[in-house]
Amino acid sequence: MLSLLAVLSVTARGDGQDNQIPVAAAVQTTPVEHVATVATVPNNSSLVAGTTGVEQTRTQLPKTASTLGLITLVGLGCVGVAFGLMVFGKRGSASAV
Amino acid sequence: MSRADRARRIVARLLLTGGLLALTYAAYVVIDARTYQAVEHRRFEHARGDAAAAPALVDGDSIGEIQIPRVGLTAMVVQGESPAILQRAVGHLAGTALPGESGNVVLAGHRDTFFRPLKRVRAGDAITLRTRHGDFEYLVQSTAVVRPSDVEVIEPTTRRTLTLITCFPFSYLGPAPDRFIVRARETGEPR
Numbered sequence: 001m002l003s004l005l006a007v008l009s010v011t012a013r014g015d016g017q018d019n020q021i022p023v024a025a026a027v028q029t030t031p032v033e034h035v036a037t038v039a040t041v042p043n044n045s046s047l048v049a050g051t052t053g054v055e056q057t058r059t060q061l062p063k064t065a066s067t068l069g070l071i072t073l074v075g076l077g078c079v080g081v082a083f084g085l086m087v088f089g090k091r092g093s094a095s096a097v
Numbered sequence: 098m099s100r101a102d103r104a105r106r107i108v109a110r111l112l113l114t115g116g117l118l119a120l121t122y123a124a125y126v127v128i129d130a131r132t133y134q135a136v137e138h139r140r141f142e143h144a145r146g147d148a149a150a151a152p153a154l155v156d157g158d159s160i161g162e163i164q165i166p167r168v169g170l171t172a173m174v175v176q177g178e179s180p181a182i183l184q185r186a187v188g189h190l191a192g193t194a195l196p197g198e199s200g201n202v203v204l205a206g207h208r209d210t211f212f213r214p215l216k217r218v219r220a221g222d223a224i225t226l227r228t229r230h231g232d233f234e235y236l237v238q239s240t241a242v243v244r245p246s247d248v249e250v251i252e253p254t255t256r257r258t259l260t261l262i263t264c265f266p267f268s269y270l271g272p273a274p275d276r277f278i279v280r281a282r283e284t285g286e287p288r
Contacts (some may be wrong), residue, residue: 016192058248062178062190064264066207072123073270078116085109089102 161228167213212263257283261265
């Protein structure tokens with residue numbers, strides 16, 4: 001990682017005067033260290049080589065569940081109960097009269 | 098009108114409204130999927146035989162059509178596995194082989210729509226994958242029920258393999274706990 005460091009150059013005093021020359025900046029030139037990181041793959045996962053060269057880690061099969069059947073059943077149930085309430089409600093009212 | 102009658106009438110109306118809304122949504126999902134299938138099928142037939150190299154696939158791109166004649170399954174196959182894609186088509190899992198490539202072609206579909214006929218599939222059934230670059234024939238080798246965490250079934254294979262995934266049990270209401278796997282092997286040269 002590069003960083004800028006402001007320094008002052010210091011030279012030997014020759015004629016008795018301070019001849020320090022300010023240096024605006026110095027660039028650190030030490031090589032950048034690359035630290036290898038190890039990716040851990042969870043158990044029961046699958047590395048799949050992609051057709052585009054991209055690798056993906058999977059821990060689950062795709063979700064193929066759909067709520068369509070449940071929604072249809074709930075809808076039918078609600079309509080059925082509603083009609084039941086209407087019909088039996090009318091019969092109950094009629095018999096009461 | 099008594100208080101109980103009034104309450105009953107209100108409950109009935111609420112249930113009727115909710116029920117009709119649910120049925121309307123279900124009908125919309127079915128009609129939307131059928132419309133999408135029809136449009137994609139027409140596009141696919143129009144583009145078939147186009148030898149131009151296809152660009153890299155992105156989610157939603159059409160790949161072809163899967164047919165299992167014995168069980169009456171015909172559906173368009175689209176790249177991706179998001180809920181929106183699986184609602185309208187059979188999805189091809191990103192990272193798995195494409196038809197015609199060596200390896201494991203993995204397709205996923207809903208068990209209560211496109212892949213419902215899979216409950217009648219058996220070893221020896223013929224599967225055809227029609228793509229722009231040819232038709233690929235497969236023969237069903239086996240079926241199995243696995244846990245959702247059994248991702249070994251989608252790992253690359255040395256032979257040209259087709260893996261179909263849907264939920265199991267087929268009669269389950271809501272998100273089913275297991276996965277039904279159909280494993281097929283490619284036969285012969287593409288037509």
